[in-house]
Amino acid sequence: MRERTDGQGFATRAIHAGERPDPTTHAHNTPIYATATFAFDTAAEKEAAVDAALEWDPTSYFYSRTGNPTNRALEEKIASLEGAEDAIVAASGMASVSATLFAHLEQGDHIVVGDELFAITVVLWQEDLPRRGITVTAVDMTDLAAVEAAITPRTRLLFMETSTNPRLRVADIPALAAIAHRHGILLVADNTFLGPALLRPIEHGADIVLHAATKYLSGHGDAVSGVVSGKKHLLDPIRKQTDTFGQAASPFNSFLVLRGVRTLPLRSAKGSENAAALARFLEADERVDWVRYPGLASHPDHAVATRLLGDRCGAMVTFAPRGGVEGMAAFTDHLRLCDIGVSLGDVFTLVYPRPKDGGIIRVSVGCEDVGDLVEDFALGLSFVR
Numbered sequence: 001m002r003e004r005t006d007g008q009g010f011a012t013r014a015i016h017a018g019e020r021p022d023p024t025t026h027a028h029n030t031p032i033y034a035t036a037t038f039a040f041d042t043a044a045e046k047e048a049a050v051d052a053a054l055e056w057d058p059t060s061y062f063y064s065r066t067g068n069p070t071n072r073a074l075e076e077k078i079a080s081l082e083g084a085e086d087a088i089v090a091a092s093g094m095a096s097v098s099a100t101l102f103a104h105l106e107q108g109d110h111i112v113v114g115d116e117l118f119a120i121t122v123v124l125w126q127e128d129l130p131r132r133g134i135t136v137t138a139v140d141m142t143d144l145a146a147v148e149a150a151i152t153p154r155t156r157l158l159f160m161e162t163s164t165n166p167r168l169r170v171a172d173i174p175a176l177a178a179i180a181h182r183h184g185i186l187l188v189a190d191n192t193f194l195g196p197a198l199l200r201p202i203e204h205g206a207d208i209v210l211h212a213a214t215k216y217l218s219g220h221g222d223a224v225s226g227v228v229s230g231k232k233h234l235l236d237p238i239r240k241q242t243d244t245f246g247q248a249a250s251p252f253n254s255f256l257v258l259r260g261v262r263t264l265p266l267r268s269a270k271g272s273e274n275a276a277a278l279a280r281f282l283e284a285d286e287r288v289d290w291v292r293y294p295g296l297a298s299h300p301d302h303a304v305a306t307r308l309l310g311d312r313c314g315a316m317v318t319f320a321p322r323g324g325v326e327g328m329a330a331f332t333d334h335l336r337l338c339d340i341g342v343s344l345g346d347v348f349t350l351v352y353p354r355p356k357d358g359g360i361i362r363v364s365v366g367c368e369d370v371g372d373l374v375e376d377f378a379l380g381l382s383f384v385r
């Protein structure tokens with residue numbers, strides 16, 4: 001096969017990295033390697049492949065729980081986009097979060113986590129880690145003094161979300177990395193809400209970055225998947241953990257995410273543009289109590305967000321219509337274009353009403369024409385008293 005390049009630019013690598021015509025059939029698209037096991041000509045070849053795979057050579061295949069070529073294509077693409085030495089795909093975003101934490105922590109360790117995290121990550125740190133003798137302190141990651149004060153001699157890592165769920169707080173990653181490294185510990189960043197087209201935490205000093213690939217990386221709401229990136233020596237224990245805990249990615253899902261990532265730069269740009277316009281529209285309406293969008297000057301982390309993200313601040317917007325839970329339902333229940341759903345990162349705009357948070361609405365802004373979104377939101381607001 002002729003010599004190939006992935007190119008230099010982010011958009012080129014989003015399309016080309018990890019993907020090669022199939023060496024036997026020359027199929028242009030990366031195939032779904034729907035196989036549990038791999039066949040060998042000799043016992044010695046089998047032994048060598050198993051040994052290499054279990055030394056965490058990700059391109060040595062013998063059994064698809066441990067490694068699979070479709071999964072590997074996605075790993076190579078994500079590693080390229082994150083600017084990381086390696087990446088590991090897993091069955092879901094939570095598989096990536098849990099494998100990362102369990103691989104790097106043991107009984108007696110302590111970690112510092114953000115005080116606003118995805119709900120199931122909260123279950124993990126409030127229930128699963130303490131049950132295994134790992135203690136946790138939750139702090140506001142935008143309060144650097146509080147982070148520093150929470151670190152103890154037993155602290156092994158800081159775990160943060162790069163834009164938090166649901167209030168979209170944006171912490172200063174370079175400052176957090178400096179604190180972590182001064183204490184000889186790791187900074188782990190869940191970058192699900194932004195994605196690597198907008199923010200690459202490793203470039204800002206994070207050691208490990210992970211995603212629910214279910215969201216922006218897939219971009220089409222059709223697969224559940226997770227991915228972790230970083231230096232290989234930090235990832236090998238995570239690869240082992242996903243193998244032992246049976247958290248392997250499905251090659252079918254990796255195929256879908258591979259296809260999705262190719263358009264990530266286009267979707268991230270359009271989503272950010274739409275979200276900024278929608279945030280401005282909401283902020284100007286008197287039936288809205290408040291709007292959170294990192295690109296708005298009113299956002300508490302606007303300066304940090306602008307420094308890290310420039311003028312593309314992501315496609316998530318959170319707002320509170322007037323009237324609490326009643327106002328929330330009046331808005332969401334009258335929309336005709338945008339559906340109510342709990343996920344995010346889709347090309348379809350999704351609204352997530354949160355009565356337990358006092359009636360706020362988290363919006364994952366999609367790639368529709370912004371005029372249609374504004375029209376639908378104006379319709380929803382017309383029912384808010």
Ligand SMILES: Cc1ncc(COP(=O)(O)O)c(C=O)c1O
Pocket residue numbers: 092093094095097118121161165190192193211212213214224225226343
């Ligand atoms: C920030 C964040 N991290 C992790 C996850 C978990 O991802 P998954 O649902 O693929 O397990 C989610 C899911 O919504 C999320 O929003």
